[in-house]
Each structure stands twice: as C-alpha cells, then as structure tokens.
Amino acid sequence: MLKASIADSGSDCMFCQEPKNELPSWGTLLPLFPPSLLCNNCENQLKAIAGPSCAICSRPQPVNEVCEDCKRWESDPDLQGILDHNRSLYRYNNIMQEMIAQWKYRGDAALALIFRENIRKLYLHHYTGYIPVPIPLSSKRLIERGFNQSQLLADFTNEPLAFYEKWQLLTRKSSPVPAVLPLLERTIHEEKQSKKSRRERLLAKENPFQLSSAFKFSVNSKNFILLDDIYTTGTTLRKAAKRLKEHGAKSVCAITLARG
Amino acid sequence: MYFCHVLLPDKTEPVCLPELAVEEKDVIQHGPDVISSLPDLPPPPQPVLASEHTPFLQNVLYGKELLLEETQCTLEELKPFLRAGLVTVRAGLIPTNKGYQCRRCHNSDPARFGLFSCARCQKGCIYCRYCIMMGRISTCSALFRWNGAPPSFSPHISLLWEGVFSKGQKRAAKTIIQTIKEKDELLVWAVCGAGKTEILFPGIETALQSGARVLLATPRTDVVLELLPRLRRVLPEAIIAGLYGKSEEKQVPAQLVIATTHQTMRFTDAFDTVIIDEVDAFPYTAETSLVQAVQKAKKKDAATIYLTATPTTTLQKRVQKHTLPVTKIPRRYHGHPLPVPRFQWCGPWKKRLKKGRLPKPVQTWCEKHIQSQMPAFLFVPSVNVLETITTILKKYYSSIEGVHSGDEDRLSKVAAFRNGTCPLLVTTTILERGVTVPGAEAAVFGAEEDIFTESALVQIAGRVGRSKEQPGGDVVFFHVGKTNAMLAARRHILTMNKAPANGEENTYVKSKHR
Known part of the structure; x- marks a missing residue:
C-alpha cells in the first residue's frame, strides 16, 4: 500500500513538484509502460551505475576488479565470503542524497515508488528464486519513522509492473517470485548509521541483528537477497548476512539503491 | 498513537487527549481513533491557571502548531499540560469532501497527498507531500499548540540608527x-x-x-x-x-x-x-x-x-x-531618476547561438564592457542559454562567469563580480533582486521570453545606477520582437520618474x- 497521490492522475514531477512538461509520445496512446514519476530534469540527474565497478560492492572504478575495501573485508576470516555481492542502482550523488533525505528523514514514504520499476527489474534479471529479506529497523526507530524503507524496497520485488511484464511472465512460464520474508530482527537500538563516522561503523563489533523467532522457517541451503537503501561501508549488510550464513544459508546477496 | 474525546471529571466541555493521557475516571465520548477521524471540537477556553512555571513549553509552543517530534517532549511529559488545558491538540489533516486539507500549509490538492502503510497507527495513512520538507503530517499526526498565557517581552526597545531619510x-x-x-x-x-x-x-x-x-x-x-x-x-x-x-x-x-x-x-x-x-x-x-x-x-x-x-x-x-x-x-534615496531601458533588436538569436556565435549587437555590448572594465550583468532566459553564452564568451575572455540557482559556487562568483575581478556576469533571473553593485550596467538577452515579466524587467533595470556617485547607466533589452511586458516595464519606469518626488x-x- 503505497501511492504517490490520492488523485487519479498527477502530472507533476514527484520530486521537484514542478510540472513535467512531457511531449506526447506513442506511450501516451498505448500505455504499456507506466509513465515516469519524475520530470526529465530530475531523471537526468540520477546516475545509474554502469561501466566497470567492483565485483563485490559495485563501487564505480576504472577497472572491473575487487576494490581495496572489499579486499580488506575478504581478508577477515570471520567475514570472508559472508556477502556474495551487492548491486546498487545509482551513484550517491547530490540528487540521490536529497531524495534519500526527503524519503527517510522527512518521511516522504511514497518517494520510494520512483525506484519501484528498477528494483523489480534488477531482481528479476539477476536473482530469480532468491528470497527477498529487508534489513529491519529497531521497533523504536520504526515508530519514529512510521515505515521501514528497506521493507518498501523489498516489497517492490513482489510487485509485477505493468501489462507488459505480466505478459512476459506468462509466456516465459517462469516460476513465481518467492514472498518477502522479514526474517531478521534488530534487537539493539543504535544511533543512526549516517551519524557515525566510517571508523565508528567499522569498529562497532556487536551484531544488532537476530534471526526472528516468529518464523519456523529453515534457512538452510537457500538463497537470500537483502534489500537496503545505501551501501556505504557495507557493515550493516555484512552483519545481517552473517546471521543468515550462520544458520546455513547458501548464498546472500544484496540490492541497494545507492552506492555511497 | 490514537486519540479520544474525553469528558474530564470536573469539566463540562470535552477535550481531545491522546489515549495514553486518559485516566480511569474520565468518560470517553469518541474514540480511541486516528485523530483526523474524530469530529472537530470547538476551541477550548483559555484556562485561568497560572503558567509561569513552564517557560520552556510556552516558549516552544506559543503561536505555533507543532508535531510531537518538534516539541522536543514526550507524550508523558505533555500529559499534565494536556489535561489542564494548557496545551491543546488538533488533527494535522482536516477531512474535506475531496480528500483532506493540511492544517499547516493549506494544501488540499489530492494529487499532493501520498499514501503509505503507517507503523504508528497500523493503517493506511494519507500524508501531505506539499510541506513534507518540514516533517510529515499524516492522518494520524496531531498538532500541539499552547493555550495558556502568551510570553511577555520587554517593551524597552530603542532604535540605534542615525541615517537620514529622504x-x-x-x-x-x-x-x-x-x-x-x-x-x-x-x-x-x-x-x-x-x-x-x-x-x-x-x-x-x-x-x-x-x-x-x-x-x-x-x-x-x-x-x-x-x-x-x-x-x-x-x-x-x-x-x-x-x-x-x-x-x-x-x-x-x-x-x-x-x-x-x-x-x-x-x-x-x-x-x-x-x-x-x-x-x-x-x-x-x-x-x-x-x-x-x-x-x-x-x-x-x-x-x-x-x-x-x-x-x-x-x-x-x-x-x-x-x-x-x-x-x-x-525616487531613489539619492534623488536621481531611474535609468530608462532602451530596446535593441538582435535578430533570431537562437539560430546564432546554435552556430556558436553571439548576435552582433550583444557581442559589441559585451566587448565594450569587458574592455572598459565596467561591471555588467547579462540576464538570460534559461540555464541552457546561460551555458551556451558562457562558453562562447569564455573563449575570448576567460574572466567572465555565469551563475544560476543550482550553482554551488554562486556566492564566490557574485563576490568576484562585486570586487571587480570578473567584469561581466551572465546570470538567470536569480540575481534580479537584492544585488547591489555600484556602477553596474545591465542587459537582458532574449527579453521577449515569457520568464521576463514586467516585474522582472523593472527589477533588472533597478540594478543599474544605485550608487550616489554613478546614478545613471545603460539598460538594454536585446530582443526579437517587443512584448507587452517590455513595453509595460518601460512605461512603469517612466511613470515613476514623472511622479512628483514628494x-x-x-x-x-x-x-x-x-
């Protein structure tokens, strides 16, 4: 249940709230694809991660290699191979920063809809059959914020897009997408990650996550895909992945909105 | 967080209280429910209670309506004040027949309300996206306000200003x-x-x-x-x-x-x-x-x-x-008339720009100012035009700059223009107001564009001749066809100049x- 507006149609850009001024195209007559929620100006400022990047954390860099930070992670015997890899949709540039601030901190939950299509596409493309798991919030933070941003992103993996995709699914006879499972719980209430320095994040040893006791579900030899908003140092995702791997998960990957 | 309409034991009028502040002896008339689903209550009378001992809440809340997060208090801390009627609470969104109206920003356009499933009220929550930058107001948010005595300020204020008025x-x-x-x-x-x-x-x-x-x-x-x-x-x-x-x-x-x-x-x-x-x-x-x-x-x-x-x-x-x-x-404070803009036809400039050249009259005007080191504003209709013109001019004169609203170096570029290291500043309409540079002249490029309204053009002309030493100066509108706005702007300035000064x-x- 997430809507950008309670009116039938909105013609303004979802982020800058200016009129979109789109020229009519074939899509207007034959709406196979949902109309874009952003105006051209905002859309163009979002920079997708394309081209060479780190094989593990998808940090953009000149060559397709494992980056220094990931080498450091992999050299730790405790954490080696804990997170198979992370894929991020966008670079964490100015507009992304503003969008995430408005979305998470000002509480504009519906802004997530901008990314719905691309999250779903990325998921179908690379992770069919993986069980989507959102990164949880502590109950205190959840009440404070009113929603869990990772949950919203995880829900998008389960939402077929338009007529076009439904038709594709039918013809390909692909297996249905496994339901989102909120397998993890955050039992320790911490300061916001964004308020800590890199060093503080890496030094925080204890793991705030636990496997939820509400599920009688065997994690053993299954594939999981974690969803979160930003990959900054990768600490959060690795801590969450560790809990799943400890209980025998076969592979844990991550989809994040932005690579910080 | 749910709210109720409650009749307190010693009162005759119901008050709106959060569920948490309700006690056993109270009679619940409505609720508990999401605050915007409760019917509106008439404004409660101001309590006669003394409130001197609560300067903090008074200072934070007086004359404002704030979300709980903004009050810096918890509901437990607010409870005694709510029960005493010193702090009152209202719904943030008012239901209307088309949807909702936001009490903070008055937005009632259904296209500007979002919907999400809220962890606070466990329901689908509608929220105002118009004023979202000030924090979310949704169907379950309450706005708190001060209902006690207003804070008092010292009336012993005196003006320390020694200027002379015209x-x-x-x-x-x-x-x-x-x-x-x-x-x-x-x-x-x-x-x-x-x-x-x-x-x-x-x-x-x-x-x-x-x-x-x-x-x-x-x-x-x-x-x-x-x-x-x-x-x-x-x-x-x-x-x-x-x-x-x-x-x-x-x-x-x-x-x-x-x-x-x-x-x-x-x-x-x-x-x-x-x-x-x-x-x-x-x-x-x-x-x-x-x-x-x-x-x-x-x-x-x-x-x-x-x-x-x-x-x-x-x-x-x-x-x-x-x-x-x-x-x-x-009249300006120095008593001189406003500079009257002149119009200069400059041909189909969009075509010229595509070829990477400036229209002849514009080029002469720019060169004259750059060579004589006389500060000059060149106002352009859009960021795209701004970028094209800046690159063309930079080829010949590297010291010129272009600024627009999204420019991160905006302040430093304007400062450079003020102290004279940058002789010509190409700008969008963001600098049309409030900038004073002594001795500056101004030109509008593409003055027939819609963005240059009468008021924008009058303001631009107002950049020129602001100092006592140089009360005159040149204002040119480069155009391909006069518009009503341009004529109205000139008429406006002429009328002002004709009006008797006092x-x-x-x-x-x-x-x-x-």
Whole structure:
C-alpha cells in the first residue's frame, strides 16, 4: 500500500513538484509502460551505475576488479565470503542524497515508488528464486519513522509492473517470485548509521541483528537477497548476512539503491 | 498513537487527549481513533491557571502548531499540560469532501497527498507531500499548540540608527507607524534602490515598544541572512530570530521574527504586525498557500504591510479601487531618476547561438564592457542559454562567469563580480533582486521570453545606477520582437520618474477619506 497521490492522475514531477512538461509520445496512446514519476530534469540527474565497478560492492572504478575495501573485508576470516555481492542502482550523488533525505528523514514514504520499476527489474534479471529479506529497523526507530524503507524496497520485488511484464511472465512460464520474508530482527537500538563516522561503523563489533523467532522457517541451503537503501561501508549488510550464513544459508546477496 | 474525546471529571466541555493521557475516571465520548477521524471540537477556553512555571513549553509552543517530534517532549511529559488545558491538540489533516486539507500549509490538492502503510497507527495513512520538507503530517499526526498565557517581552526597545531619510522615505515611515498603530493594511510601493529596509525601522520600533510581536516575511533565505545582522545592530535590545530552511533558532521565542515564507507555515495566531517583503516575488504569487500561511500566522486584527517595487495587478487594482491604502516612493534615496531601458533588436538569436556565435549587437555590448572594465550583468532566459553564452564568451575572455540557482559556487562568483575581478556576469533571473553593485550596467538577452515579466524587467533595470556617485547607466533589452511586458516595464519606469518626488498624492490612507 503505497501511492504517490490520492488523485487519479498527477502530472507533476514527484520530486521537484514542478510540472513535467512531457511531449506526447506513442506511450501516451498505448500505455504499456507506466509513465515516469519524475520530470526529465530530475531523471537526468540520477546516475545509474554502469561501466566497470567492483565485483563485490559495485563501487564505480576504472577497472572491473575487487576494490581495496572489499579486499580488506575478504581478508577477515570471520567475514570472508559472508556477502556474495551487492548491486546498487545509482551513484550517491547530490540528487540521490536529497531524495534519500526527503524519503527517510522527512518521511516522504511514497518517494520510494520512483525506484519501484528498477528494483523489480534488477531482481528479476539477476536473482530469480532468491528470497527477498529487508534489513529491519529497531521497533523504536520504526515508530519514529512510521515505515521501514528497506521493507518498501523489498516489497517492490513482489510487485509485477505493468501489462507488459505480466505478459512476459506468462509466456516465459517462469516460476513465481518467492514472498518477502522479514526474517531478521534488530534487537539493539543504535544511533543512526549516517551519524557515525566510517571508523565508528567499522569498529562497532556487536551484531544488532537476530534471526526472528516468529518464523519456523529453515534457512538452510537457500538463497537470500537483502534489500537496503545505501551501501556505504557495507557493515550493516555484512552483519545481517552473517546471521543468515550462520544458520546455513547458501548464498546472500544484496540490492541497494545507492552506492555511497 | 490514537486519540479520544474525553469528558474530564470536573469539566463540562470535552477535550481531545491522546489515549495514553486518559485516566480511569474520565468518560470517553469518541474514540480511541486516528485523530483526523474524530469530529472537530470547538476551541477550548483559555484556562485561568497560572503558567509561569513552564517557560520552556510556552516558549516552544506559543503561536505555533507543532508535531510531537518538534516539541522536543514526550507524550508523558505533555500529559499534565494536556489535561489542564494548557496545551491543546488538533488533527494535522482536516477531512474535506475531496480528500483532506493540511492544517499547516493549506494544501488540499489530492494529487499532493501520498499514501503509505503507517507503523504508528497500523493503517493506511494519507500524508501531505506539499510541506513534507518540514516533517510529515499524516492522518494520524496531531498538532500541539499552547493555550495558556502568551510570553511577555520587554517593551524597552530603542532604535540605534542615525541615517537620514529622504522626504519620500520620511513620509512612508510615518505612514507605516500609523498603519501599525491602527492595525490596518498598507502597500509600500517604492522603486528599486529607494531604501525600503530603513523605512521599516521606526515602524518596527513602535510595534515592539507596544509589546507586539512582529513578523518580517521574505521570499528568500539570502534576504533573511542579510537583514538579520542589520536589524540586530539597530535594535540591540530586541530578541530577534531568523528562520530559514537550515537555521537552528527554530525554538527561540522572539518578538521580531525574520522568516522565509515557508517557515511562517509553522505559526498560528502569533503576530500583531506582519511585514511582507517583495510581495510579488517568487514564490509568493505562484504559491497561494504561502499567502494563506501568512494569513494564518498573523492574529485576526493585525497590521499588514506589503513592500514592493513592482506590485502585482491584483494589488494595483485594489489600490485603484481604494480598498488598499498605499504610499509611494517614486525616487531613489539619492534623488536621481531611474535609468530608462532602451530596446535593441538582435535578430533570431537562437539560430546564432546554435552556430556558436553571439548576435552582433550583444557581442559589441559585451566587448565594450569587458574592455572598459565596467561591471555588467547579462540576464538570460534559461540555464541552457546561460551555458551556451558562457562558453562562447569564455573563449575570448576567460574572466567572465555565469551563475544560476543550482550553482554551488554562486556566492564566490557574485563576490568576484562585486570586487571587480570578473567584469561581466551572465546570470538567470536569480540575481534580479537584492544585488547591489555600484556602477553596474545591465542587459537582458532574449527579453521577449515569457520568464521576463514586467516585474522582472523593472527589477533588472533597478540594478543599474544605485550608487550616489554613478546614478545613471545603460539598460538594454536585446530582443526579437517587443512584448507587452517590455513595453509595460518601460512605461512603469517612466511613470515613476514623472511622479512628483514628494507630493501628497503619493500617499493614500483610508482614514483620511472616511
């Protein structure tokens, strides 16, 4: 249940709230694809991660290699191979920063809809059959914020897009997408990650996550895909992945909105 | 967080309380439910209770309506005040027949409300996306306000300002004082460079001396930052707060508040005098909700003063119908007339730009200014045009700069222009107001474009000849076809120049004609 507006149609850009001024195209007559929620100006400022990047954390860099930070992670015997890899949709540039601030901190939950299509596409493309798991919030933070941003992103993996995709699914006879499972719980209430320095994040040893006791579900030899908003140092995702791997998960990957 | 309408044991009128503040003896009339689903209650009477021992809450909440997060208190801490009626609570969204209306920003456009499933009320929650930057107001959010005695301020305020007014300024300042005393409305129509800020000083002083609270609303953060130190210097005893997007003074109780129009949205029934700077400027005319925000921020019988060089047609009509008192200052403080713009046809410039060249007359004008080191503004209609022109000019003259609203180096580039290291500044309309560079001249490129309205063009012409030493200067509109806006702008300036500098007819005050 997430809507950008309670009116039938909105013609303004979802982020800058200016009129979109789109020229009519074939899509207007034959709406196979949902109309874009952003105006051209905002859309163009979002920079997708394309081209060479780190094989593990998808940090953009000149060559397709494992980056220094990931080498450091992999050299730790405790954490080696804990997170198979992370894929991020966008670079964490100015507009992304503003969008995430408005979305998470000002509480504009519906802004997530901008990314719905691309999250779903990325998921179908690379992770069919993986069980989507959102990164949880502590109950205190959840009440404070009113929603869990990772949950919203995880829900998008389960939402077929338009007529076009439904038709594709039918013809390909692909297996249905496994339901989102909120397998993890955050039992320790911490300061916001964004308020800590890199060093503080890496030094925080204890793991705030636990496997939820509400599920009688065997994690053993299954594939999981974690969803979160930003990959900054990768600490959060690795801590969450560790809990799943400890209980025998076969592979844990991550989809994040932005690579910080 | 659910709310109920409750009849307290010793009261006759029901009050709205959070579920958590309800005690056993209370009689619940409605609820518990999401606050916006409860019917509206009439405003509760102000309790007779003394409230001197709670200066913190009083300071935070008086004259405002805040979300719980903004009050810096927990519900447990607010509970005794809510039960005593010192703090009251209302729904943030008011149900209407089309959907909802936001109580903070008055937005009622269904396209500007989002929906999400809320972890607080466990329901689908509708929220206002219009004022989301100030924190989310959804169907389950409550707004808290102070219902006790207002904070009192010291009336011992004196103005420390030793400037001298021109005749026009003196008359305007006098009219402003009169308006504030009579709690009336007034339009101050003063040309660019007339010294609008100074004429407010005596009026603000009078208002503060009577113990009133004053709001000075302005459309831009830059102006707040510029006015704040100036007013603090001339009114050293007054408690002054400057509110803009990133300021940290939001909880300071102040008798004089200088705020961007967005920040005024948080206030309700708070001010006895409201002064609105640049009434016609963006985003005022574009966003009617901001006008409503100012209406909401002032008390019912408050003095309202509009300040502008270029009143909108609505305001001008009201002046003609004699429903809005006005005082005009048609001369600049140095007494010289405004420079009158000349028009220069420059051919189909879009084609020229595509070929990477400037129209001939524009090029000559730019070269003349760069070579003679005379500072010059070149106003362009859009960021795209700005970038093209800057690259063309930079090929020959590397010292010129281009600025637009999204430019991160905007402040440093303007500073470079001020101190003369950059001879020519290409700019979009962001610099049309408030920038003073002595001896500067100005040109408008593509003056026939829609973005250059009459008021924009008058403001641009107003950049020129602002100093006493160089009261004249060249203003050119380069165009491919005159528009009504261009002609109206020139007519506007000519009329202002023709008006007698200090005639009685420049001021029209209601009370004289009653």
